Amino acid sequence: MWINKCTKSFFRRWQRCGFLNTSAATKATIVEQSLEAPVILKALPVYPPFLQAWYRDFKTNLPLGIMDVERQVFGAPIRKDILQRAVIWQRDCLRQGTHSTKNRSEVSGTSKKWAPQKGRGKARVGSHRAPHWRGGGVAHGPRPRSHDTDLPRQVQELALRSALATKFAQNQLVIVQDVHLETEKTKDLKAILEKNSWDPLAKDRKQGHSILILTKDHKNNLDLASRNLQKVHALTAEEILDAGDVYNIMGHETLIMDKEATEILQTALKPK
Amino acid sequence: MHSILKSTCTTFRTYVTILQKPRILLGLGNLSDNPGATKQRKRVGRGPASGHGKTCGRGQKGQKARGGNGKPRRGFEGGQTSISVAFPKRGFHNRNEKTYAPLNLDRLQHWINTGRIDPSQTITMKHLLDTRCVHGVKDGVKLLADGSHYFKTPIKIEVARASQTAIKAIEKAGGNITCRYYNRLALRATIKPEKFWKIPKFAAPVKAKDIEWYSNYKNRGYLSKKLAGLPVTQANAQMAARAI
Numbered sequence: 001m002w003i004n005k006c007t008k009s010f011f012r013r014w015q016r017c018g019f020l021n022t023s024a025a026t027k028a029t030i031v032e033q034s035l036e037a038p039v040i041l042k043a044l045p046v047y048p049p050f051l052q053a054w055y056r057d058f059k060t061n062l063p064l065g066i067m068d069v070e071r072q073v074f075g076a077p078i079r080k081d082i083l084q085r086a087v088i089w090q091r092d093c094l095r096q097g098t099h100s101t102k103n104r105s106e107v108s109g110t111s112k113k114w115a116p117q118k119g120r121g122k123a124r125v126g127s128h129r130a131p132h133w134r135g136g137g138v139a140h141g142p143r144p145r146s147h148d149t150d151l152p153r154q155v156q157e158l159a160l161r162s163a164l165a166t167k168f169a170q171n172q173l174v175i176v177q178d179v180h181l182e183t184e185k186t187k188d189l190k191a192i193l194e195k196n197s198w199d200p201l202a203k204d205r206k207q208g209h210s211i212l213i214l215t216k217d218h219k220n221n222l223d224l225a226s227r228n229l230q231k232v233h234a235l236t237a238e239e240i241l242d243a244g245d246v247y248n249i250m251g252h253e254t255l256i257m258d259k260e261a262t263e264i265l266q267t268a269l270k271p272k
Numbered sequence: 273m274h275s276i277l278k279s280t281c282t283t284f285r286t287y288v289t290i291l292q293k294p295r296i297l298l299g300l301g302n303l304s305d306n307p308g309a310t311k312q313r314k315r316v317g318r319g320p321a322s323g324h325g326k327t328c329g330r331g332q333k334g335q336k337a338r339g340g341n342g343k344p345r346r347g348f349e350g351g352q353t354s355i356s357v358a359f360p361k362r363g364f365h366n367r368n369e370k371t372y373a374p375l376n377l378d379r380l381q382h383w384i385n386t387g388r389i390d391p392s393q394t395i396t397m398k399h400l401l402d403t404r405c406v407h408g409v410k411d412g413v414k415l416l417a418d419g420s421h422y423f424k425t426p427i428k429i430e431v432a433r434a435s436q437t438a439i440k441a442i443e444k445a446g447g448n449i450t451c452r453y454y455n456r457l458a459l460r461a462t463i464k465p466e467k468f469w470k471i472p473k474f475a476a477p478v479k480a481k482d483i484e485w486y487s488n489y490k491n492r493g494y495l496s497k498k499l500a501g502l503p504v505t506q507a508n509a510q511m512a513a514r515a516i
Contacts, residue, residue: 051291078294084303153469166298169291242470251300 004039051075053168055259058176061196067175067259070266074168076161083166086159086246089151101141104129156244161269163249174198174256179215184224193232198254200231212252214240216260237261241268371410372433377441378419379405384427395429397454398463409463412454417441432459439492452494453477453486 050068057064107129114125131139151159167173181189193199198209210231213222218236226232235248237257241264249255257265296302316328327337336342347354383389388403397413400406406413412432420437426446433451434442442449454462458474465471476495477483486493493499 075291078298080294080298080303081306081309083298084305087300087303165291166294169293170297171293247300250298250303253299 047071047075051168053173053175055175055177058179058256058258059192059196061174061198064177067262069168069175069262070270072271073161073266073269074164074173076158076165078166078169079158079162082155082159082162083246083250086151086156086163086244087250089149090244090247092147092149095147097145097147099142100144101138103139103141104131104137107135107137109135151244156246157269157271159246160240160244160249160265161271163246164255164265164269167249167255172254174254175262176256176258179213179219179222179256179258181219181221181225184221186225186228189222189225189232190229198256200229209253210251211254211256212248214255214257214261214265216258216264237264241265370412371408372412372414373406373409374416375400375406375413375431376416376418377423377438380415380427381419381423381425384425391425391427393428395427396462397431397459398465400431401463409459412459415439415442415449434492436490449492450494450499451486451492453482 049071051071051074052066053069053074054063055065055067056062104127109129111127111129114128115122117124129136131137164173181192190199190201193211198211200209200211211233213226213232213234214237215222215234216237218234222234226234231252233248233252235245237260239245240249314324314329315322316324317326319325330337344350347356349355380389383403383405384391389395389399389405397406397409400413401409415429415431415434415438417435417437417440420441423441424445426448427442428448429442430450430452432454434449439449452474453476455475457472461468461471461474477486483495485491487495487497489496489498
């Protein structure tokens with residue numbers, strides 16, 4: 001009997017908190033009515049499926065309201081190791097790989113036998129360009145090659161989720177209504193960033209941030225205005241998804257996204 | 273639930289939506305893999321102190337101490353004349369061979385009649401394979417005209433190849449057919465789109481023979497100018513049928 005009592009109080013408490021959907025609530029009432037029936041306890045998700053995030057005005061940084069974002073994306077487990085693997089993979093792929101040395105056949109000079117085989121009273125020698133000679137070729141030196149490595153697509157997605165969750169948890173993620181600039185002047189963009197204390201050039205470095213701004217499409221004004229600010233970069237959500245770009249998300253302190261970009265990221269990254 | 277949250281929390285985020293911060297502020301500087309996740313490479317022949325010095329961990333003399341895999345080459349039968357040397361080559365492998373899964377019109381009609389295929393939307397090879405109308409799609413599906421007098425439904429279909437009589441029969445029924453070139457990747461993307469993160473761009477044919485075949489309106493090739501220019505209507509289809 002005490003089990004029934006407990007479940008009843010448990011369900012009532014959850015109903016009060018608003019965490020029970022209607023079907024579960026009706027199930028609870030059925031349990032209440034027929035005390036003889038076996039009690040079925042079902043595991044309910046502890047947390048609601050959405051997180052709440054402020055969205056702000058880009059120009060004034062004033063909060064305009066609260067929006068729901070996916071818990072599976074922005075509340076994903078923070079996996080330091082997966083982030084590391086993704087960053088290493090990305091930087092491997094970025095390597096130019098044009099390093100080159102000359103081997104004994106490529107070094108200029110004759111390949112003529114340097115001294116007669118016998119009768120010199122010294123060691124026998126052949127080519128003067130052998131690796132152990134001064135001025136000789138390099139044995140097993142670097143050759144131009146690709147340094148690309150592979151990372152499974154699902155790990156890439158996990159890493160992106162983890163990176164977004166890190167930014168969210170560390171309060172480094174700013175969701176804005178719309179990134180709209182009237183002019184393409186760097187001065188104007190800088191004034192906005194300065195006013196909102198996201199200033200990329202601040203001297204005390206307490207608030208001096210590198211900033212990544214994500215939008216749905218490239219905006220001409222934003223691209224031109226941010227072009228000459230060393231620590232401000234503007235990318236699109238598509239570019240981040242295509243490249244599995246954890247490096248840029250983690251490499252900037254502040255991540256500013258508009259609502260559209262947030263929507264694209266969370267629909268693409270939500271685990272299927 | 274959302275209504276409750278929205279009504280009570282217009283100014284504050286609820287406690288459950290605030291996440292715990294990592295202990296140290298995570299940035300590019302302090303990422304690291306799990307301890308033991310990666311292993312140091314064994315460097316052999318680098319002196320006695322390394323432990324893999326003189327014999328490099330290979331023990332004393334013998335076949336296993338020598339270079340290579342410790343095995344002779346593949347197909348070596350211990351000195352006996354190997355089978356590949358003893359017998360001459362025979363036959364040949366046709367590199368241009370294509371294996372199409374045949375699909376006859378009566379079977380397609382039966383699948384439509386039994387409700388397994390929906391004739392209102394464009395039928396692709398994915399629908400055909402998913403409903404098990406064809407099996408063993410190696411290089412695509414070829415539509416053939418067995419039992420074409422049973423075929424009555426106007427359909428829109430996209431396959432790799434089709435016979436002339438099949439094209440006639442489909443257009444006589446008021447339908448529409450396009451033959452499209454699929455390379456391996458495009459075929460896989462058509463049949464199993466769920467396996468792709470992003471559907472790739474479909475390649476155009478490269479071989480002159482393929483280009484010729486798919487540019488011919490007679491074959492309802494997707495590259496043919498006439499097919500591209502014509503709006504798909506029944507009158508046009510009839511006109512095209514007359515042209516054949």
